[in-house]
Amino acid sequence: MATHKPNPYLVDEENPEWAAEDFKKARPARELLHEIFSKDVADGMLAPKTGRPLGSGVKSSTTVRFDKDILDTFKATGKGWQTRMNNALREWLKTHSPA
Numbered sequence: 208m209a210t211h212k213p214n215p216y217l218v219d220e221e222n223p224e225w226a227a228e229d230f231k232k233a234r235p236a237r238e239l240l241h242e243i244f245s246k247d248v249a250d251g252m253l254a255p256k257t258g259r260p261l262g263s264g265v266k267s268s269t270t271v272r273f274d275k276d277i278l279d280t281f282k283a284t285g286k287g288w289q290t291r292m293n294n295a296l297r298e299w300l301k302t303h304s305p306a
Contacts, residue, residue: 240249281288281295 237253240252243249244252281292284291
């Protein structure tokens with residue numbers, strides 16, 4: 208049976224693999240960060256990440272294909288182009304039947 212030899216190019220001398228004693232001495236970040244960084248910086252690092260805000264529940268995600276020139280025209284109007292495209296379709300529906 209072959210023995211596993213570590214790749215010498217992947218061995219990190221400055222940050223060796225942890226031993227059982229290292230894990231026993233480890234402390235949670237919430238206890239340690241305030242000792243290393245200022246209160247504001249540590250609190251910022253420990254603050255929960257909010258992620259993307261929840262939607263209104265009235266919109267659905269879908270995949271749709273548009274002609275490149277149509278898409279380029281709306282995108283060229285800057286941030287909010289998808290809302291403007293949605294509004295344009297809504298306006299069209301006021302006078303047209305999708306059937």
